Amino acid sequence: MNYKKFMLQAINDADKYKYTAKPNPVVGAILLKEESIISSGCHEQYGCNHAEINAIENAKKNIGKIFKDFSELTLICSLEPCSHVGKTGSCAHKIVESGIKNVIIGSIDPNPKVSGKGIKILKDNDVSVTIGILDELVEQQNKSFFFKHRNKRPYITVKIASSKDGKSHYPNISQTDITSKESKKDVQIVRANHDAILTGGNTLRSDNPRMNARVHFSLNQPKKILLTNKSFDLTYNFFKDNNVDIHKTKNLDKIIKSYYRDEITSILVEAGPKLVNSFLKANLVDELIVYRSNIELGSDGVDWFEDNNAIEKYDFKLESSCRIDNDIKETYKK
Ligand code: AOF
């Protein structure tokens, strides 16, 4: 049978939960009897049932009606069923217990706690397993989850607001407003797409940002990370939410790698030129988003990048650009 169209449906279903499943990957599952769909399920909420469990539970009400027992059914799941007993049970064991005999998997799970082990549990229990149906799409959909496990650190995006002439702000002025309201709204979505937002003490003191995602849909708010070796008081807006980590060390590599153990797959850096340039020099930037206004700050403005604003030396290539009000949003990747 051609399972691709069902896998595509499972992938699409899963996508609806990207803001509530995070930092977990989104996963979709479908139970089929021959060519007809008996039930479907997704990993809807971090800490709650995995997709396969929801699909199995949703099918149970049709037992004895549309099908007699689970051995008649084929399970399509976009990610390898988990082997571990995490916040919920092990999906691979639940599948075996249910009596399902045929499982079609999109991608192997890159998480070393699971990778290959879920498949082994199924095969050891005489379940037939097919792997690699639309696996590239599954990886694309869970880009930062795969990146984190492959690179042993979260995916890092730097977001900056720049004047037309590549400047950040005027020195000694607390905040220089550069981009439009619409761009600022767009930033809220970018924030919502990340597991953590990181800033430095200078930005905290000069802008007093809240740095949460102010959007009109439910989501798991990003964790907040502050890097500073100066003292600060807790009245800043940044501390209005509970989920804040503070690091006093300047060793960026160590800080970022420490989040591999935490459940953080992506970090958005929103900071001033000094910290942004430190991330670039440490080779810790995977994506750069520039909101570029048509205002020029002139020679009094502070350059975003060192060495005469030469971002090119870091090998970024423009991947996409679009207009937002009077600004241009540019996305660069390596
Ligand atoms: C599945 N089905 O729907 C998902 C899986 O903390 P836990 O217990 O929720 O486990 C999270 C890990 O489980 C996650 O890092 C990934 O390896 C896997 N996700 N596995 O069988 C699912 N979301």
Ligand code: ZN
């Ligand atoms: Zn699972």
